[in-house]
């Protein structure tokens with residue numbers, strides 16, 4: 001009895017243990033051992049950074065692999081999904097990778113990883129694969145043809161890689177719903193069989209180099225709703241088969257090389273179409289849509305017909321009540337903008353820039369429009385500035401013929417405005433203080449007008465939000481208000497060519513984000529603005545043509561202007577030595593060219609529209625204005641670096657520190673009183689394209705190293721006291737005589753040498769003539785760089801007698817110019833020479849000063 005009970009008990013215990021162990025093993029065997037091993041092998045083979053890993057690094061042998069981050073199993077415990085997206089993986093993914101042995105895998109995602117090289121062909125082994133996403137990786141080479149074997153594929157995303165070559169056939173992928181191969185280097189023909197895949201809804205092949213799209217047939221049952229072939233090299237006439245894709249909602253064909261024309265009438269069967277972009281496709285679009293087709297005509301939400309050879313304003317738009325974004329820019333539309341356009345109740349963005357439009361049809365009162373982006377730039381609009389949109393965020397009226405005062409009540413219409421450009425019109429009068437009511441304004445551009453009066457001091461106070469203030473080329477007078485608030489956002493302050501006087505305001509030092517400061521061509525009388533030294537973001541400093549004076553050395557120059565790329569102090573009264581020590585901190589100049597680019601020398605701003613939500617039209621969600629139209633600042637690039645200290649009274653030698661500016665493209669120290677030798681370390685300025693040291697008192701020989709500057713295309717060493725031979729090296733042999741004249745001690749040393757001597761003989765007074773002329777006229781307008789007189793001069797004045805001699809020899813050119821200039825200078829005191837830099841060339845142009 002006892003034994004039985006004991007044995008029963010032990011049996012029971014035994015069972016219990018077995019049960020437990022079964023339970024345990026069932027729990028832990030959820031993931032198949034062999035698959036777990038494969039995953040571990042994969043983890044072992046991939047190279048990834050532990051600190052950036054959120055998934056792979058947590059894969060742990062002692063945890064069931066179905067619980068690992070990024071791994072999905074089916075009910076049986078087979079691994080069916082693997083998602084490594086966002087892990088910074090490199091390498092370790094090739095045909096032998098353990099992934100390809102996971103026979104049950106249905107989903108494989110690894111976007112935003114750093115995989116590179118050829119995509120493994122073994123992908124064709126994965127018969128059950130339905131989702132494949134390796135977008136935003138760095139694969140190159142051709143797409144593996146074995147992709148054709150994936151018959152279960154429903155979603156394929158290999159966008160944003162560097163794949164090249166043709167695309168494989170997807171004829172077998174009958175279940176494919178979405179294909180995204182955009183942003184690669186794929187080429188050849190787009191297979192027309194794609195369009196016959198019965199379940200395909202979305203094809204995205206934009207930003208490749210496809211050049212052929214054949215007509216296709218048998219697509220009546222196609223359920224394709226998105227076709228994006230933009231930014232390719234597609235040739236030939238518009239593929240009319242597209243009109244048969246009756247479920248199409250989004251059609252993007254912009255930026256291609258099509259030919260011929262298309263009549264929008266043909267779209268009448270595409271009643272689901274909401275987005276159409278034919279911009280820059282080289283197609284000429286006929287927009288004369290006849291009433292007959294309007295019944296089933298698409299109701300667009302986004303319509304882009306930029307550069308489509310439109311001649312008239314498309315009348316059919318009047319019935320497009322759902323239209324939200326309209327781009328008709330870069331066409332030849334003439335005449336008036338019809339008034340009904342403002343009554344399209346959903347219109348948010350209208351771009352009619354770059355046309356031949358002259359008027360907005362009135363009346364423009366009491367218009368209630370959602371329109372928040374209006375771009376009218378580069379047309380022929382006349383009359384007063386139209387301000388009538390209460391919800392405007394972005395207003396570009398630049399480069400027209402608007403001529404009026406800036407309207408007094410403008411501030412009432414700028415409650416939400418972020419960008420306002422009235423540049424390049426003929427506006428006059430003062431800057432109204434009402435402008436300061438625009439409390440969200442980030443960019444205000446009033447440049448190139450006839451605006452006069454003083455700058456309202458409230459404008460400077462706006463720089464709490466204002467990022468760009470451009471008042472360039474106007475007739476604004478008075479001092480710059482000293483009212484820049486503490487902590488402000490100003491990046492660009494451009495007051496170039498006005499009539500400002502007074503001093504550089506001390507509160508400018510508050511602009512600690514300033515990148516561009518251009519006060520050139522004013523009447524500012526002050527010392528060098530050392531107090532701006534804490535603006536570490538400064539890239540461009542132009543103080544040219546003012547009445548600035550004194551030394552330019554700053555005491556305690558810690559951290560001064562490390563980003564500086566363009567410095568123009570020319571035509572001032574600066575004096576003393578050029579302070580070499582200050583330059584050691586201009587890091588952007590010192591760094592190698594590549595590094596400068598990687599600091600990304602971006603300075604100017606332009607707005608771009610975002611958030612158009614192109615791919616999600618089906619889920620009709622017309623958002624509120626301010627969220628839908630997002631604006632982003634896009635920056636331009638400044639690629640050149642230059643230093644211009646010309647036409648001052650600097651003395652002493654050329655500082656050795658200047659020779660460390662490896663990224664410098666142009667250096668102009670001409671017309672000063674510099675002495676000593678040209679440093680032989682000048683050979684370090686490897687990127688130098690233009691060098692002007694003329695009209696100084698430099699002595700010694702021309703250093704050999706100058707000949708090693710391979711980009712040097714403009715050189716002027718004339719009128720110094722240089723001696724010896726012109727080194728017969730590299731670039732130096734290619735410069736004309738005029739680069740060296742006026743150096744009495746310079747001897748025949750190269751093929752040009754003979755000519756130099758001749759020239760000096762022929763014009764023995766060389767330097768003296770110049771000195772006299774300076775004394776006689778004694779103004780800036782009479783100091784010229786004789787040797788870079790451009791042919792523009794003659795054209796500018798239509799003075800045949802001036803132009804003709806320029807065609808003669810260099811010698812005559814210079815001699816004649818000295819003479820004529822002397823005469824002209826005394827006859828016309830307004831005459832003025834100015835430096836123009838164009839593609840690395842510095843040359844002088846005669847300008848009439850108003």
Ligand SMILES: *[C@@H]1O[C@H](CO)[C@@H](O)[C@H](O)[C@H]1NC(C)=O
Nearest residue numbers: 041042044045092094096097
């Ligand atoms: C992957 O790792 C295993 C050992 O874990 C090794 O035998 C195999 O060669 C590796 N494969 C690759 C492609 O690195």
Ligand SMILES: *[C@@H]1O[C@H](CO)[C@@H](O)[C@H](O)[C@H]1NC(C)=O
Nearest residue numbers: 057058059060061062063064
């Ligand atoms: C794996 O998990 C066990 C238990 O949770 C833990 O003790 C061990 O440290 C982990 N190993 C690694 C490499 O994270």
Ligand SMILES: *[C@@H]1O[C@H](CO)[C@@H](O)[C@H](O)[C@H]1NC(C)=O
Nearest residue numbers: 030062063064065066067068
């Ligand atoms: C594994 O996942 C299951 C269900 O999600 C959970 O209950 C269990 O705690 C997890 N085990 C581990 C070790 O994380």
Ligand SMILES: *[C@@H]1O[C@H](CO)[C@@H](O)[C@H](O)[C@H]1NC(C)=O
Nearest residue numbers: 085086110111112113135136
């Ligand atoms: C991958 O990166 C791109 C660009 O950085 C981003 O737009 C996208 O959302 C990322 N995708 C994933 C899955 O992280």
Ligand SMILES: *[C@@H]1O[C@H](CO)[C@@H](O)[C@H](O)[C@H]1NC(C)=O
Nearest residue numbers: 121122123124125146148149
């Ligand atoms: C793809 O299928 C073809 C036959 O349909 C076969 O010859 C080829 O080996 C397969 N490729 C791969 C990588 O599986």
Ligand SMILES: *[C@@H]1O[C@H](CO)[C@@H](O)[C@H](O)[C@H]1NC(C)=O
Nearest residue numbers: 116137138139140161162185
């Ligand atoms: C991919 O191509 C782009 C443009 O062709 C290039 O700039 C980039 O360096 C390439 N990336 C790789 C990883 O090859």
Ligand SMILES: *[C@@H]1O[C@H](CO)[C@@H](O)[C@H](O)[C@H]1NC(C)=O
Nearest residue numbers: 116117118138139140141142
């Ligand atoms: C792919 O990129 C690698 C470097 O990432 C390069 O060595 C190889 O030549 C490239 N292959 C092709 C076909 O461009």
Ligand SMILES: *[C@@H]1O[C@H](CO)[C@@H](O)[C@H](O)[C@H]1NC(C)=O
Nearest residue numbers: 193196216217218219220221
């Ligand atoms: C068009 O489709 C039909 C049936 O769907 C098929 O019989 C015919 O061969 C197809 N024609 C072409 C040219 O593919």
Ligand SMILES: *[C@@H]1O[C@H](CO)[C@@H](O)[C@H](O)[C@H]1NC(C)=O
Nearest residue numbers: 286287288289290291312315
């Ligand atoms: C538009 O088409 C209609 C009918 O074909 C024609 O009468 C009309 O003149 C056309 N209008 C323009 C501006 O071409």
Ligand SMILES: *[C@@H]1O[C@H](CO)[C@@H](O)[C@H](O)[C@H]1NC(C)=O
Nearest residue numbers: 291292293294295318319320
């Ligand atoms: C188009 O709009 C005009 C005026 O708004 C209207 O008279 C006309 O009936 C509309 N046509 C269609 C087809 O809706």
Ligand SMILES: *[C@@H]1O[C@H](CO)[C@@H](O)[C@H](O)[C@H]1NC(C)=O
Nearest residue numbers: 362363364365366367368388
């Ligand atoms: C604008 O509308 C108001 C009332 O809504 C009206 O009093 C005024 O006369 C209108 N102005 C013009 C110019 O139509």
Ligand SMILES: *[C@@H]1O[C@H](CO)[C@@H](O)[C@H](O)[C@H]1NC(C)=O
Nearest residue numbers: 378379398399400401424448
């Ligand atoms: C000013 O406008 C004219 C056309 O009116 C244009 O040709 C010129 O390029 C514009 N200048 C600038 C600087 O935008």
